Amino acid sequence: MIDVAHHAGVSIASVSKVLRGAPGVSSAMKERVNASVEALSYRPHRLARGMRGPMFTVGVMLSDIENPFFSLLIQGMVEVFGSQGYELQIAPATAGEESQNSVIDSLIDHQMDGLILIAPRGREEHLERIGEQVPMVVIGPHGPSEHYDTVSGDDELGSALIVDHLVSLGHRRIAFLTNEHPADRLNLPESARARGFEEAMGRHGLSDDLLFVPGVWSLEGGRDAARRILEASPRPTAVHAGADVAAFGILSYLWEEGVRIPEDVSVAGYDNSPMGSFTPISLTSVDQSGHEMGAIAAKLLLERIAGRSEPHNDVLTPRLIVRGTTSAPGAAIQSR
Amino acid sequence: MIDVAHHAGVSIASVSKVLRGAPGVSSAMKERVNASVEALSYRPHRLARGMRGPMFTVGVMLSDIENPFFSLLIQGMVEVFGSQGYELQIAPATAGEESQNSVIDSLIDHQMDGLILIAPRGREEHLERIGEQVPMVVIGPHGPSEHYDTVSGDDELGSALIVDHLVSLGHRRIAFLTNEHPADRLNLPESARARGFEEAMGRHGLSDDLLFVPGVWSLEGGRDAARRILEASPRPTAVHAGADVAAFGILSYLWEEGVRIPEDVSVAGYDNSPMGSFTPISLTSVDQSGHEMGAIAAKLLLERIAGRSEPHNDVLTPRLIVRGTTSAPGAAIQSR
């Protein structure tokens, strides 16, 4: 910056003012400085700037880089932050709680102006403590919160939509693939979806007909689960896979085994992934508008950075998307 | 840090030394300082540290957050950097060259110790200029380079593997889906794959039978291309989709139209995405070991950060994975 000041024949404070667009600079000064900046192809040192004021950078803790739904979220954020002059940096973590916490700490150490946590596994108390230190938005069913905002889909309702749909088709015995999680963690999507499933089944008087299949939401996890579902007695006529990726695994295994879908077994996913809409998959699923969710999270974070401190807990309404993998049990209502 | 020094009753210089593990500190001093750090739950200010020395953070320019192959790359990097005490921050960009360049600039402004660019669209000269400023590794067919390293698959060979396979099955008229790109950009995966396709066709004396289908490598792009391929006359009996995601789109459209695969049209992808291996897709594809590629890029970057300046240009050998979407033309060699 000193070089620029010399080149332009002005003080470094003036350079700083021009660069920040601060008030109280003549247009002549602006031109001279900008010309010198150009001539020397000077770029401001973000760290030095960050030592005094904001970094104009927000951090995202990404708990699973493979999940395509999370990619959607990030795209929504990118658009909002980009248009507001904020930069976005993503710190990849794993599913483990320690990994996620250390990634979050690192983001704070880097003096990010705000944090968005995507489906964190940390406990509420811990999240509250982070929220006290830095503006924060959590994506996932985490409300109510004191010191941070949350955005999530109404996963209980989403599960209920699936159950209602299947029951209205005539299904009674329905399986749900749990994503393995500690029983005391009520703030995870898998908890909310399991809860919604159980309640909806109860509402239809089917509490004795539900089957919880322990397993993991992944392609392989879905295949494993499908194997066990076929062996169950009585065998379920429908499966709520919990997530699209798990549904893909289930479908894959069932198809290989010659099980007809949806005639023999109906399958519903969750997330409405792009792949699911395509033939020959045509997966019945629940849409939770990830793009919009990401954009909302970004806007909430900007509000918090601007000073708001009352917590917002936004819940988006999911939509059921009926496609070809669900039908009345035993009935081939549509060709596949 | 001053607080820690007071709490421990020592100078801030000593605190600094202990924290960095610098030589010349008594073990008594170490213990006192560490105790105070613990007691005050002090965390070092990364920006202030970065103003004097390295940040121990590397930046990744991610040109497409949706591409699952890129996720694989990042997982490979995470493992290497994590074990070496480096942090990884991902800056998401779009396919546009300007977007990518500004993201790269921003990474440099943040004083990252090194950069990995995933499939950048910038020109060689521009990349060289960046490589002069900061240790850098480019993932993509960009060699030979002066001031940075590259890692890539041998995309020309990969395309040739597909052509050889299809021709050995008896195909002659084969289509290739171009990912739209400027003709003068030879350093893109799409360019290399197109080149490999053309050369291999020529080698088999089929230069007159090849069909370049302009289009985009995406689900929708694949569907569009499939429509035009069906209309082509003479109609190709096989398609090299260029990328799995495009192949999925092609398959989707062909299935909807009642075209039998592989009997009527054979389809091959590129990338060996996890989804492709599952029934009912079972896509013939080319594996380019993304995980390993990411790990190699990370190691090369660490070497550069450590001081190496001779460029390395690593090329990984791709493997053809034959599955159910390719067969002799007109022949149903395997049930789907």
Added chain:
DNA sequence: GTGAAAGCGCTAACAT
């Protein structure tokens, strides 16, 4: 082995 002090590149009072 330990501490004092200069300085990294900026911003923000404050003075002119």
Added chain:
DNA sequence: ATGTTAGCGCTTTCAC
């Protein structure tokens, strides 16, 4: 409207 200067939290000579 412009310039001077004191820090931000750390690292790093250089004395002690």
